[in-house]
Amino acid sequence: MPWLQIKIKTNPENSEPYEDLLLSAGCAAVTFEDSEDQPIFEPDLGTTPLWSNTTITGLFSAELKLEETLRYIKFGHAQLFPDMPEPSIKAEILEDKDWEREWMESYHPMQFGERLWVCPSWRDVPDPSAVNLMLDPGLAFGTGTHPTTALCLQWLDQQELSDQFIIDYGCGSGILGIAGLLLGAEKAIGVDIDIQALQATKENLKRNNLPDDILHVYLPENAPDQPADLLIANILSGPLIELAPTLAALVKSNGKICLSGLLAAQEEGIREVYSKWFELDEVSEHEGWIRITGVKRS
Known part of the structure; x- marks a missing residue:
């Protein structure tokens, strides 16, 4: 089954609210990536540091309606951060693969x-x-x-x-x-x-x-x-x-x-x-x- 992948570029301070927003929109999994090749080596024990420019990726069933999902995310952003412009959001279809193989x-x-x-x-x-x-x-x-x-x-x-x-x-x-x-x-x-x-x-x-x-x-x-x-x-x-x-x-x-x-x-x-x-x-x-x-x- 193919998947719908939605990526949001943000900063560490806003990462957790965006994660909650994606999950509430029906996301099956959330991952965090470095947007600018900024390595973090040996973080302190008990910490999970994020990069100063972070990309949050939400994985959705491709059966979801993309336009409705994007409207929901943008509405949620307006509620969470009324004084901030909309973040960069990218959506794409992720082809189905046997990743282990x-x-x-x-x-x-x-x-x-x-x-x-x-x-x-x-x-x-x-x-x-x-x-x-x-x-x-x-x-x-x-x-x-x-x-x-x-x-x-x-x-x-x-x-x-x-x-x-x-x-x-x-x-x-x-x-x-x-x-x-x-x-x-x-x-x-x-x-x-x-x-x-x-x-x-x-x-x-x-x-x-x-x-x-x-x-x-x-x-x-x-x-x-x-x-x-x-x-x-x-x-x-x-x-x-x-x-x-x-x-x-x-x-x-x-x-x-x-x-x-x-x-x-x-x-x-x-x-x-x-x-x-x-x-x-x-x-x-x-x-x-x-x-x-x-x-x-x-």
Whole structure:
């Protein structure tokens, strides 16, 4: 079934009244978008900030009469904001698609480094002789398409991982921990605050025909404190700084750490904190995102 999409450009202060207006007009769903490519990174906990120029989109059944719906919205605007001119309103028909299938068809195998490929579980592998990680991210973060994940996968491909114990902190889909295992690590732990991420990691472990006992997953409060030979944390700068003592304690002397989820402008703050425990390497950058690696001092 096709849908009618109505978009209203506004500001954060008026977003909630417009949301209520769209819902009262019969809207099935409301979304908020940035009108001017203004990123918001790492909002404060418990907040849902909006952009200074926000587009509110209401999704309606195409059976609704467009002219009547637009009249209702304009009348509601006049009641809510009598001293304000009408906002920019755009209406269009959204063709009916199987959006999950659309995404699946656009997600292709990707190579990272010399050995490693990440392949959607529903596609054939391009190189059967390579290290092929079969992945279905489900509802968890981590497909390899984001620059921070790509940076971590490229680094893992360069490491000698035989007999290593690794920790994937903020494991998401499990992509990094499972990649480490396929590249030769002996065992791994995945840690995440999201139950869905832990489930996705376990499912992707099975998808790659790896034994259940080679990778265990935990919520942070339940994770063991055994130090690893190598720890990867692809999260955000705020949590990385807050968790620095915890993450440092989870790395053996002379063990390695890989930190990502970072913007180039955040390098100095991360270096200042982690240099207390680690000899840090030069950063690697990709599309404005960076990876910081290092070795823990004895």
